[in-house]
Amino acid sequence: MDTTTRFAIQDLYADYTRCVDDSCYEEWPEFFTDECLYRNVSRENFEAGLPMSALALESKAMLKDRVYGVTQTIFHAPYFQRHIVGIPKIISESDGVIVSEANYLVIRTKLDSFSEVFNAGRYIDTIVRENGRLKFRQRICVFDSELVPNSIIYPI
Template identity: 55%
Template structure:
């Protein structure tokens, strides 16, 4: 990222990279390319899944809290090697990211999302909906998540959460 910016402003090239980060993330998790999922995060990157009620009340409890890229890799191992479940496809529909702040090489952004789940023997249903609240940083490898908070709207999540949101 280069050039002078004010809060909420990015140059076109950086904003285009931000759009690609969101789109590429959705493609990777929708295609079950689990080996690539941790690459979207910095080494100390955090991934958390939190109900909206807790988020709005400032309560820290999350359904899932991975506090480093190593923990994210461990989750990948669990998804690939140890979890047994009915197979399903998922499809992310992600809104255009809204830039909330730009502080040096750090971007705070959020985007709405919906995840559609399709079981092999069933119809497609809305599995999860909410918004991402992301802290993104510039690295030598491009933009990466320093923190991805998935705030989901429903208090209930059908069955168990296996794949990343």
């Protein structure tokens, strides 16, 4: 893989992280193709090939609906999140389809308490180029714990 593409993938990860950490949720679906899969799943279920997920969205339209829910209808105690994402490892590239993985850690900070580890795991991504821009066709967030504090509200 050429260096330009590697840097573009790193930029995709960095831009995605900035988007969700800065609460720019209206921009979040634009990181995905129209037909996409965004899934948050425990490692246990992922490794067993089980479909049960904490969250599974199967198109950009579903991602937009989630944004509406997060910003307009879901009532919850507000919190901020900060991602620490490892350098993406390119697993494969074939016919313009890139599969990559990166470890992530999400720190959650509520207004009235200390920061805490909220979620840790790895992204397993399928990336394609659409109109000259890299986008996720599939983003699977495989979290290490079988337990998730409260619920996952914001994108991981």
